[in-house]
Amino acid sequence: MKNRRVEKSSLIAEAIRHNYLALAEDKININLSGKYGYLESAYYFSQDLENRQETVRPTCKEILDAYIVPVSLEKAKLAGIGIPNYYLTNGYFEPPVIIDPINPFMWRSSIILKSSRKAQIAKSLTRNYTYAICCQELPPLSKVVTFHAVMGWSVSERYRKIAEAIWKIFSIPVATVRIIITDDDGIIFSSISDLAFESLNMRELAYLQERITWAE
Amino acid sequence: MKFGQVARRQGHDVDYLFRPDMYKIPQYDAIFIRALTDPLNSSYIAARIAELHGVRVIDDPASIFICCDKVNMYSHLQGANVPIPDTLFFQKSDLTIKKGAELLESIGSPFVLKAPNSSFSMYVEKIETAEAFVKIGHRFLRRADRIVVQKFIRSEYDWRVGVLGGEPLYVCQYTIPKKQWKVLTYVENGRIIYGPVKAFELENANPRLLETAVRAGSAIGDGLYGVDLKQVGDDFVVIEVNDNPTIAANEEDRKAPLLYEKVVRYLMKERG
């Protein structure tokens, strides 16, 4: 156990030393930071490479496509991935829904199952009806689940197919993926968000080690 | 809105869409966004959904995310050799008194500090001391992981050239109010001071001004931009390229009677 911890911290130290920049099998730069928020360091890291005309995954546009929930849903749908019904609203919604705020100040999503506090929730998540919210309808008896996706792979076999599809469509190498599992065990895509490289587990780090070499 | 009237006169149908109508975007031939654009606002979603569905759109997503981030915007201008004031980018580890003092020496005193996602001149400050560089720098870094340092260029007005699809569309001057240095300035109790807008005919504008503005627009993309420039001797430097530029009746359009027609024709790909 102790050894594994040492191994993990040295792998992470190595990643930091390389600014999380690695090369994949196809020699394309991969930004493995996992925290790609708009205007954050890793976003700028990709931007710098792009502005030097180097190829990198993800690009700034790919980051925005993945992190802006309604855009990610639309892109997934066009690529043939199952998504829930969703709508943008200034306040009105019908539970059960997953709500993602669309504004520069809030990221955290909420799952609203019952109608009782609908009005207050709408008011607070739209910041007094100033901003939009994105609502994903939850099918009856469904479950909301998140998993770690690393370069199209997941520790759990059950999620590998969707992890692979998401990597192909969105080019986000290190991500938390939110999915909805329907009552007939179907998987539908719901969102992509941060997964700090530092919080990858040993199996995920080992998988990455096999797929990449650190860039100089 | 004038755009609607003009488009109808040209034989097009026009609808106004609001946020809950976004799912209708794929049904249209073209979308013209008039809203505060930012990648984290719903305007970006409209732009990107339009693009994903092959619907022509002003502003296109790339123009929004390049122009809304001054680091990206200036990097594009530098990459295309468009004249801009000396410009450097910094991150948290650079925010030291020593660095501030060096900059006041090298780039000159005062210099201008900008948060990358400033708009309405809200996060643009003149820096005269190393301490102010550190203090204001930290404040701006709460909004983004980088900040922009730029040489201060003195002037009495900003030129604003509207550029559409690589061609000049309109020209005006935004006057800087007396005792201020920005076109828009916030003073106590939230009041905004701004100078008058003076329009010029494209035919009478300095060709170098227009040429520099067009190059700046092309460094970003093929859409609609409001390029801000300052005159330095006989030359012009670009201060900013804005996506979604303001087009107000009797101001920007005053000496550009074909402005609305041109935007509609561009959207409907009727230019030739």
Ligand SMILES: Nc1ncnc2c1ncn2[C@@H]1O[C@H](COP(=O)(O)OP(=O)(O)OP(=O)(O)O)[C@@H](O)[C@H]1O
């Ligand atoms: N390098 C500079 N030297 C002198 N003045 C500057 C400089 N950069 C910006 N300014 C002035 O500061 C104001 C705001 O600058 P800028 O356009 O970069 O920021 P902004 O927040 O995007 O503003 P806006 O949305 O009003 O365009 C303008 O009036 C401009 O003339």
